[in-house]
Amino acid sequence: MAKEMILVLDFGGQYNQLIARRVRELSVYSEVRPYTMSLDEIKELAPKGIILTGGPSTVYEDDAPKCSPELFKLGIPVLGICYGAQLMNYLLGGEVKSAPVREYGHTDVNVDTEAKLFKGVLSKTVCWMSHTVYIAKPAPGFRITAHTEVCPVAAAENVEENLYCVQFHPEVVHTVEGTTMLANFVKDVCKCKCDWKMDSFVETSIKEIREKVGSGRVLCALSGGVDSSVAAVLLSKAVGKQLTCVFVDHGLLRKNEGDEVEAVFGPEGPYDLNFIRVNAQERFYSKLAGVEDPETKRKIIGEEFIRVFEEEAKKVGAVDFLVQGTIYPDVIESGLGKSAVIKSHHNVGGLPDYVDFKEIIEPLRLLFKDEVRKAGLELGIPENLVFRQPFPGPGLAIRIIGEVTAEKVKLVQDADAIFRREMQLAGFDKYANQYFVALTNMRSVGCMGDERTYDYACLLRAVTTTDFMTAEAAELPWSLINKVTSRIVNEVKGISRVFYDCTGKPPATIELE
Numbered sequence: 001m002a003k004e005m006i007l008v009l010d011f012g013g014q015y016n017q018l019i020a021r022r023v024r025e026l027s028v029y030s031e032v033r034p035y036t037m038s039l040d041e042i043k044e045l046a047p048k049g050i051i052l053t054g055g056p057s058t059v060y061e062d063d064a065p066k067c068s069p070e071l072f073k074l075g076i077p078v079l080g081i082c083y084g085a086q087l088m089n090y091l092l093g094g095e096v097k098s099a100p101v102r103e104y105g106h107t108d109v110n111v112d113t114e115a116k117l118f119k120g121v122l123s124k125t126v127c128w129m130s131h132t133v134y135i136a137k138p139a140p141g142f143r144i145t146a147h148t149e150v151c152p153v154a155a156a157e158n159v160e161e162n163l164y165c166v167q168f169h170p171e172v173v174h175t176v177e178g179t180t181m182l183a184n185f186v187k188d189v190c191k192c193k194c195d196w197k198m199d200s201f202v203e204t205s206i207k208e209i210r211e212k213v214g215s216g217r218v219l220c221a222l223s224g225g226v227d228s229s230v231a232a233v234l235l236s237k238a239v240g241k242q243l244t245c246v247f248v249d250h251g252l253l254r255k256n257e258g259d260e261v262e263a264v265f266g267p268e269g270p271y272d273l274n275f276i277r278v279n280a281q282e283r284f285y286s287k288l289a290g291v292e293d294p295e296t297k298r299k300i301i302g303e304e305f306i307r308v309f310e311e312e313a314k315k316v317g318a319v320d321f322l323v324q325g326t327i328y329p330d331v332i333e334s335g336l337g338k339s340a341v342i343k344s345h346h347n348v349g350g351l352p353d354y355v356d357f358k359e360i361i362e363p364l365r366l367l368f369k370d371e372v373r374k375a376g377l378e379l380g381i382p383e384n385l386v387f388r389q390p391f392p393g394p395g396l397a398i399r400i401i402g403e404v405t406a407e408k409v410k411l412v413q414d415a416d417a418i419f420r421r422e423m424q425l426a427g428f429d430k431y432a433n434q435y436f437v438a439l440t441n442m443r444s445v446g447c448m449g450d451e452r453t454y455d456y457a458c459l460l461r462a463v464t465t466t467d468f469m470t471a472e473a474a475e476l477p478w479s480l481i482n483k484v485t486s487r488i489v490n491e492v493k494g495i496s497r498v499f500y501d502c503t504g505k506p507p508a509t510i511e512l513e
């Protein structure tokens with residue numbers, strides 16, 4: 001375990017991993033753990049500071065999640081955020097009440113710049129609020145350090161006991177000086193040295209994986225995408241030849257991708273992996289025949305993946321662990337956290353009940369995409385692989401609306417290859433964080449030469465995003481869209497119309513299905 005860490009206790013809020021991520025950005029290791037963690041476990045972990053997260057509950061209700069009041073007597077600095085702030089005050093004798101109206105969104109907050117958390121912050125600053133319940137009276141020993149027009153205690157501190165609380169969310173970007181506030185807590189209050197780097201994550205993970213795996217055999221589901229490649233190389237550094245990497249070509253990859261993955265990870269590539277390529281195209285196509293519903297497609301592909309792995313595992317011999325490159329946004333968007341289920345990603349929510357392995361290892365489960373990329377660079381993975389745009393596990397199946405057929409796969413592969421190439425040539429591949437072609441299920445009338453056509457319409461999707469949880473449609477030049485359109489309709493027989501998707505996320509998702 002890293003020596004210097006900030007423990008984030010999870011009370012069910014939406015932004016909990018974001019808090020840990022912000023702390024990691026300040027070069028201090030941070031992890032989210034459930035609020036039910038015992039005091040003994042916390043003492044053993046010996047964090048330099050504890051952050052209590054927000055959450056949807058109301059503190060004075062009987063079933064509200066609560067930590068022990070003894071937590072505040074451990075001598076470890078504590079920062080309560082939103083629900084965490086209310087809980088701290090409630091447990092220590094303050095008064096928490098329900099307001100007649102909700103305070104939500106960008107809010108002007110007046111702060112006392114003499115307060116520990118607000119050093120270097122403007123006395124009037126914009127913060128992100130989301131609450132109805134509020135602290136009417138802080139607990140004894142606390143001094144109010146911020147207020148808004150309607151919220152009497154937007155922040156408070158008890159410097160003697162090293163306890164701090166804020167009603168707003170310093171971790172979200174809308175709180176303009178949130179990073180300064182968190183830095184004040186981490187550096188000045190918790191006295192962290194802030195010398196943690198991604199290589200510490202790599203080092204710690206390698207150590208933990210070695211301890212867990214022992215002499216066991218590990219099978220890694222390698223897709224060639226950023227996440228599973230980083231997971232595979234991490235595992236290979238940890239357990240060497242105990243690892244076998246299985247790459248399933250499900251026939252839903254981008255054009256020529258199967259061969260490209262093999263070139264990097266196969267015997268001719270730079271890594272010393274036991275690499276197995278399984279060509280399972282026909283198997284997946286036949287399972288998908290006639291299936292139109294996106295979630296059913298994901299489930300089928302996820303299940304078939306596992307079946308293929310099980311078969312390969314049997315061939316390899318006794319396999320104890322399965323590695324997956326699941327990252328944090330997959331976890332919350334699949335509803336394993338508290339947020340609502342948006343899509344069941346094949347590598348998380350879509351796992352069948354019966355899995356013939358002792359355990360699944362997901363070393364990147366707590367990281368956001370850009371953190372995975374940093375870890376990849378630390379591991380020496382080439383930049384072109386590390387900065388590759390993400391590609392979903394179910395592949396082109398969720399970029400083909402409706403039934404998947406070999407013919408449609410070919411259409412979308414060819415059109416997508418053109419779009420990607422033109423994006424590169426125009427230098428827009430660095431600007432858009434994800435871009436691809438999807439095939440709509442719509443066919444329309446067209447004329448090519450003297451002939452009437454009745455072909456598919458495809459759609460260009462390009463987005464800018466930092467975390468893939470929200471995104472905006474990329475502003476591509478018309479000349480580029482025009483060129484791609486003309487190349488696709490001329491070169492891909494079977495597509496006669498091209499659309500550009502202007503929708504952001506929300507309300508749309510990045511993928512079409």
Ligand code: XMP
Nearest residue numbers: 344345346390391392393394468509510511
């Ligand atoms: P959405 O479409 O949910 O996409 O806005 C967010 C990010 O997740 C990827 N994605 C998936 N990845 N299995 C995956 O491994 C899936 O089922 C899946 N669905 C979406 C998507 O490409 C984007 O980067």
